[in-house]
Amino acid sequence: MNLSRVWAVAYKEWREVLRDRLFFTMAFVLPLCIFLVLGWGISFDVEKIPFAVLDQDRTAMSRDFLHRFIDSRYFNYKGDVRSEREFDALLAHSDIRFAIVIPPKFQERLLAGQSTSVQSLIDGVFPYRGQVTRSYVSGIIANFNRQSLAGYLTGARGLSQEQALSRVAPVLLEPRYLYNQALRSQWxxxxxxxxxxxMVTPPFLTALGVVREKENGSIYNIYASTISRSEFILGKFLPYLLxxxxxxxxxxxxVMNVFGTPFKGDPLFYYAASVIYVICTAGVGLLVSLLVQTQVAAITLTMVISFVPAMLYSGLLVPIESMEPGTRFEAHLFPTLYYLRISWGSFLKGLxxxxxxxxxxxxxxxxxxLWVVGYLNFHKRPRR
Known part of the structure; x- marks a missing residue:
């Protein structure tokens, strides 16, 4: 291998990146734009759920019950309605995601030691959000029941508040969340x-760098030159690796300064693993460049074989353990799964x-x- 020829190809490719504004933007600006758009746009935090109330009792106890929702950061109070029919339009137009109905004689029945029911209407179009909303509602009602029963025991048996609470709930759950204590999905x-x-940008750059030579005809200069295919591939790859x-x-x-995500791992290990991952994903771009002849086709094919698997089969959006056995096996065939474990392990777990x-x-x-297959399938002479 002649390093001077590798350097010549790498220098030429670097000049092309700096000269072409579109390519320069894709190399340096596009990754940051994609990151910021998705980072701010995708969130699994279910907070400030808009809801409305129909209070048919209008007593001190019903108001106390409703204020547990109104004062919570998980709910966003939108006001009262006069009848249940108004809920239909509000829920249908997504003005609210949750509605609660307090029946008549709510306070009277509770003071008499009788049970009563409260109706909740939850928008179930998005199942995950609906399930989380239901868990919030169940938690608030359970806390209200515990406080109400403790208050009854305090008045009826003369127990202190602490004694009454210990009688009502002898076993207390104290969950502790590891690695992401605040449960911030943004982290x-x-x-x-x-x-x-x-997974997206290195294949884009590598594929477009080779396909551009095909599209403008300059690839024939490579075919006619004495440069070997290994020198050409390495020279093309080095600028994109940098x-x-x-x-x-x-x-x-x-990640650390804009989104506030802590980094707990070894910086040298994480950077080295990231470079290996980039080399791996750039190999995908090399394979794409061998299959297509135009830059538009290269962009389309790269998007299909890189972006889609990265979103669906990496575990970023859906836990691998929740997938079907066949899908779980398929997820292990993509490198994104392994790098995501490295990223989460380094940032949040300190591994x-x-x-x-x-x-x-x-x-x-x-x-x-990927690189061996790409090298073996790259030929200096066009196939007829």
Whole structure:
């Protein structure tokens, strides 16, 4: 291998990146734009749920009950209605996502030691949001029941508030969330989006860099030259590897400083694993460049084989454990699954080489396979 010829190809490609405004934008601006749009746009936090109330009792106890919802940060009070029919239009037009109906004699029945029912209407179009809303409602009602029963025991048996609460709830659940104590989906999403962006942009750059030579006809200069295919491929790849290494640092900084995600792992390990992942994903772009002849086709095919699997089969949106057995097996065929574990493990769990060596080894294996297949299928003479 002649390193001077590799350098010549790499320098030429770097000049092309700097000269072409569109390509320069795709190399340096597009990754950041994709990251910010998805990072701010995708959130699994269910808060400020708009809701309305029909209070048919209008007593002190019913108001106290409703204020447990109104004062909660999980709900956004939109006002009272006069009849249940008004709920239909509000729920149908998504003006509210949740409605609650307090029946008549709510306070009277509770003071008499009798049970009463409260109706809740939840928008179930989005099942996840509906289930979370139901859990919020159940938690508030359970807390109200516990407080009400404790108050009854305090007055009837002369117990203190603490004694009454211990009688009502002898076993208390004290959950502790590890790694993401505040349950901020933005922390998981921002660190996980590193996987998605680095799965999309390196293949784009690598595929377009080779296909552009085909589309404008300059590839025939390579066919007629004495440069070997390994020198050409390496020279083409080096500028995009440098660009991707810079993008790793930029995105890393954005995750920590813009989205506030803590980094608990080993920086050197994470950066090295990210570079290996970039080499792996760039190999996808090399394979794409061998299959198509135009840049439009390269963009389309790269999007299909990189973006879609990264979103659906990595575990970013749907946990791998929740998938069907066949889908779970298919997810393990993509490198995105392994890098997402590295990203989450490094950012949120403080894991390093000792715990994530298998994921790194899997990425290295993918990189070797992709680049070997790409090299063997790249020919200096066009096939007829």
């Amino acid at each position: 998981s999403m921002a660190s996980g989006l590193m996987m998605l962006v680095l 660009i991707s290494c810079l993008n790793i640092l930029v995105l890393w900084w954005v 390093g080489w000792a715990e994530l060596w298998f994921e790194v080894a899997a990425l290295m294996l993918y990189a070797v396979i």
